[in-house]
Structure formats: C-alpha cells, structure tokens
Amino acid sequence: MAGATEVPRRRTPQHSRARQLWPEWHNAVVELANGRINVAQRRVFEADGFELVHRYGRPYLYRQRDVDLVWDGLTDDSKIAFERMHPFGLRIIATGDVSFTDLPMDKIRRLAFKYSLLIFRGFERTSKPVYTEKVRELGPIQSWVFGEVLEVKDNPEMDMNNVLTREAMPMHFDGTFKTKRSEDGRLMPDPPTFQIFECIQAPGGADGGRTLFTNTHMLLQQGVNHALLEKMKLLDWSVFTPQNKNFGGEPLKIPLVHRHEATGHDVLRWHEDWPQRITTFKPTSVRINGVDAVESDRISELLTKLLYDRRFVYEHTWTTGDYLIADNIELMHTRTAFSPCTRELWRIHAN
Numbered sequence: 001m002a003g004a005t006e007v008p009r010r011r012t013p014q015h016s017r018a019r020q021l022w023p024e025w026h027n028a029v030v031e032l033a034n035g036r037i038n039v040a041q042r043r044v045f046e047a048d049g050f051e052l053v054h055r056y057g058r059p060y061l062y063r064q065r066d067v068d069l070v071w072d073g074l075t076d077d078s079k080i081a082f083e084r085m086h087p088f089g090l091r092i093i094a095t096g097d098v099s100f101t102d103l104p105m106d107k108i109r110r111l112a113f114k115y116s117l118l119i120f121r122g123f124e125r126t127s128k129p130v131y132t133e134k135v136r137e138l139g140p141i142q143s144w145v146f147g148e149v150l151e152v153k154d155n156p157e158m159d160m161n162n163v164l165t166r167e168a169m170p171m172h173f174d175g176t177f178k179t180k181r182s183e184d185g186r187l188m189p190d191p192p193t194f195q196i197f198e199c200i201q202a203p204g205g206a207d208g209g210r211t212l213f214t215n216t217h218m219l220l221q222q223g224v225n226h227a228l229l230e231k232m233k234l235l236d237w238s239v240f241t242p243q244n245k246n247f248g249g250e251p252l253k254i255p256l257v258h259r260h261e262a263t264g265h266d267v268l269r270w271h272e273d274w275p276q277r278i279t280t281f282k283p284t285s286v287r288i289n290g291v292d293a294v295e296s297d298r299i300s301e302l303l304t305k306l307l308y309d310r311r312f313v314y315e316h317t318w319t320t321g322d323y324l325i326a327d328n329i330e331l332m333h334t335r336t337a338f339s340p341c342t343r344e345l346w347r348i349h350a351n
Contacts, residue, residue, distance in 0.1 A: 031084055033066040035115040068107040074098060088215045089117035089314050099124040100323055105137035112194060113262050116330050117213055117314060120323035135196050135348045142192040142349035153344040162281040168337040170272035170284060171307045174328050189254055192349035195326045200344040202318040209338030211316045213331045214307045216268035223306040232256045239271050241284040260329050267330050272304055307332060
C-alpha cells in the first residue's frame with residue numbers, strides 16, 4: 001500500500017534456505033501426524049488429508065488427519081479436544097463426561113511415541129486398582145520392590161534416595177539403575193518405556209513441585225553440532241550412586257547416545273551429576289569415559305545446560321486429576337523442590 005511503512009521482521013531460517021517460499025503471512029501452520037510442526041502455503045493443506053482446527057472461535061492451524069486421533073464415541077461427539085503443547089507434547093482435554101477408562105490405549109500408545117508426552121485433563125477419576133488395570137492395556141507393567149504403583153509423596157523414611165522427598169531432583173530417566181546384561185556381558189540400563197502418572201493431590205501454585213520434561217531427540221538435533229554429535233555417539237559415561245532399597249550400589253557404563261527402538265530417533269542417555277553438597281541424601285556421580293577430566297567436565301556442563309534449555313523443555317504444573325504419559329526413552333525429567341504440602345502422584349512404569 002502506497003505510503004505504508006513495512007514493520008521490520010527477523011528473517012526466518014526458511015528464507016535463507018529457500019528463497020522461493022512466500023513471506024510467512026502467506027503461509028499456514030500444520031501439525032503433522034508425527035507430532036511435528038511445519039509451515040507452507042495454505043493451498044497445500046486445503047487438500048484432502050488435512051483439517052482446519054479452531055481455537056477460541058478462530059482458525060488456529062491445520063492438522064494432518066490421523067486415525068489415532070479418531071476415538072469412536074468420543075471425538076465424533078466432541079467429548080475430546082486436542083491441543084499441541086510447546087515445545088512438544090499433546091494435551092488431551094475431556095470436554096464431556098469421559099473417564100480415563102474410556103481411552104483407546106492402543107492409539108494412546110502410538111500417540112505417546114509420536115508426541116513423546118501426553119497430558120490428560122478433565123477426565124473422571126478412578127480407583128487405584130482400576131487405574132492400574134487400565135495402564136496394563138498400554139503395555140506390561142514393571143513391578144518394583146514396592147509393587148506396581150509408587151505413591152510419590154514426601155516419605156523420606158522409605159529409602160529411595162531423594163525420590164520420595166521434597167528436594168529437587170537431578171535430570172534423569174527412570175530406570176537408570178534397572179539393569180540387564182548386554183550380549184557382550186556388560187551391565188546396561190533396562191529402563192521402562194513409559195511413565196504414567198495420576199495426580200492425586202496437586203501442590204498449591206506457590207508450593208513448587210513442578211515436573212520438567214526434556215526432549216532429548218530435539219536436543220541432539222538442535223542443541224549440538226554435527227561434529228560433537230558424532231563424537232558423542234562414540235562415547236560412554238560412568239554413573240554411580242550408593243545402594244538403597246530399590247536401586248544403586250553398582251557402577252554402570254552407559255553409551256551417551258542411544259537409538260530409540262520404537263521411533264528410530266537418536267536420544268540422549270544421561271544423569272545429571274548430583275554431588276553431596278546439594279543433597280541431604282545419597283549423591284550420584286558421573287564421568288564421561290575416553291576423554292580427560294577437563295573434556296569430561298566441558299561436555300557434562302554443556303549437556304546439563306541443554307537439558308534445561310527452554311527450546312527442549314516442557315514444564316508441567318500439576319492439577320489434581322491430571323493423568324500423564326511420558327516416553328521414558330526419549331524424554332528425561334526432573335522435579336523442582338516443594339514446600340511442605342500434600343503433593344501426591346501415583347506412578348506406574350509400563351513397557
């Protein structure tokens with residue numbers, strides 16, 4: 001328009017790589033069936049295979065049609081709404097009378113691999129036995145010395161390091177110290193595939209106790225350069241924590257980069273160094289093998305920094321009644337410290 005002043009804007013990576021793209025205001029956003037986001041001209045998505053999603057009464061984005069997002073008797077009656085989370089994950093909201101037991105767990109399993117993290121909100125509550133049996137439809141449940149369901153609450157008398165305390169936790173994946181023998185006889189982690197939580201009592205807004213999830217596939221794709229990634233694929237690291245009632249007591253050597261069997265993604269295997277000075281419980285020490293101490297510290301510090309980088313982290317504030325399913329192979333997680341309160345989650349591991 002004559003006389004108008006164009007607002008300056010930062011050029012996106014697409015502009016530098018592909019000059020033929022139209023400016024972003026001519027494009028539309030699409031959520032692909034694998035959970036990823038893409039941008040292209042609107043006419044591409046007005047073809048069969050995509051649907052326009054509205055939010056707050058306005059067009060929001062296009063979504064690639066996915067059979068795993070079609071739930072008989074629920075999505076067709078508008079009892080379920082899907083919201084993509086940032087920077088990853090899918091929030092599933094019950095807009096009608098829907099119970100956790102109504103969920104199609106075969107489709108939920110596939111969605112968990114696509115989106116890495118699923119948050120369920122507004123669903124009717126169940127009893128612990130019913131919850132447990134429903135999770136069993138997702139996959140075989142991993143049993144521990146305490147049974148199948150861990151009541152995650154402040155209970156330091158149960159010797160599980162700082163898991164059942166109000167302390168902050170290191171960034172880690174569950175099952176670091178659950179082991180099996182590899183083909184060459186090495187002791188290796190054998191972590192469960194999924195974490196499943198039901199929030200029985202959420203802490204108050206100012207009490208803390210949030211859970212952070214980091215997508216390590218995104219971290220390796222966007223957070224490290226190609227040379228470092230190739231180097232990391234050749235390295236392993238050692239981790240040790242003293243024995244408690246459930247795990248620890250034996251040093252482990254673990255490859256830094258692991259191939260996710262279900263998705264084919266490269267993912268990071270790591271445990272944040274947790275020295276005695278920052279915990280009143282048992283420490284966890286880590287060291288990268290095959291490099292000198294200076295290089296080990298450099299890589300460790302970089303990984304820790306990236307694991308808390310907002311580009312790869314979803315921070316969850318619990319609401320009573322939330323259900324959550326996380327891909328424990330692709331994601332790492334931690335918990336912020338919380339003040340004395342009745343925060344309680346029921347956690348199950350499934351494969």
